[in-house]
Amino acid sequence: MVAVHIIIVGCGRVGSGLGVELVGQGHSVAIIDRNAKAFRRLPPDWPGATIVGSGFDRDDLESARANDATALAAVTSGDNSNILTARIARESYGIPNVVARIYDPRRAQIYLRLGISTVATVSWTIDQVRHRLLPNDLESEWSDPTGRISLIERHLPERWAGKRLADLNVPGEVTLVSVTRAGVVRLDFTDLVGQDGDVLHLMVTDGALTKFQERLMGSTTTTHGELA
Numbered sequence: 001m002v003a004v005h006i007i008i009v010g011c012g013r014v015g016s017g018l019g020v021e022l023v024g025q026g027h028s029v030a031i032i033d034r035n036a037k038a039f040r041r042l043p044p045d046w047p048g049a050t051i052v053g054s055g056f057d058r059d060d061l062e063s064a065r066a067n068d069a070t071a072l073a074a075v076t077s078g079d080n081s082n083i084l085t086a087r088i089a090r091e092s093y094g095i096p097n098v099v100a101r102i103y104d105p106r107r108a109q110i111y112l113r114l115g116i117s118t119v120a121t122v123s124w125t126i127d128q129v130r131h132r133l134l135p136n137d138l139e140s141e142w143s144d145p146t147g148r149i150s151l152i153e154r155h156l157p158e159r160w161a162g163k164r165l166a167d168l169n170v171p172g173e174v175t176l177v178s179v180t181r182a183g184v185v186r187l188d189f190t191d192l193v194g195q196d197g198d199v200l201h202l203m204v205t206d207g208a209l210t211k212f213q214e215r216l217m218g219s220t221t222t223t224h225g226e227l228a
Helices: 013-024 036-041 058-063 079-091 105-113 126-133 206-217
Strands: 005-009 028-033 049-052 071-074 097-102 117-120 149-155 174-181 184-186 199-205
Touching (some): 005 013, 071 079, 199 206
Parallel strands (some): 005 028, 005 071, 071 097
Antiparallel strands (some): 149 199
């Protein structure tokens, strides 16, 4: 796992728990919260940065090293604050992995079209947020009892946009199960070509997981299709 810098906006139960977990994995973390007392949720030996301020104040974001961040999670109690923070993170600082907590799931498709991943409160867990912040980690969402087959979720890299998603399949090793596009899950991807923002669910054998990840990110070659 490659260590990265991550910003968390909101130091409530989810924000503090997420920060502790990410720091424990070796990542650099900065947490922003309007209320200095919120940082009491962090352990006394917390090694990350804490900034009293707002997730949509640029001075506060820069104090949190937004220019160096790979990911940002906006997990305050307000939908509008979270979405505004997420948009600034994506549009002003170019942070690639941004997720916003929302209480109104009807807004999810709108924000997905803006390139902002959202998780509704009813399904909110720290693991779900972490997975969206670090989408290229090799952890799986589900594994069979033998550990031989895993279900993984991956965001389609830009280099694969315009190419047939069915070419992802490798007989006996990789099977594309579904594609989520603009908030809609699709199973009819035989002739579907990739678009920026696509989210893929795939079944992958244990022996092929690392090789598939390298193929997906373009760090190796393959004889399957034209996606080397």
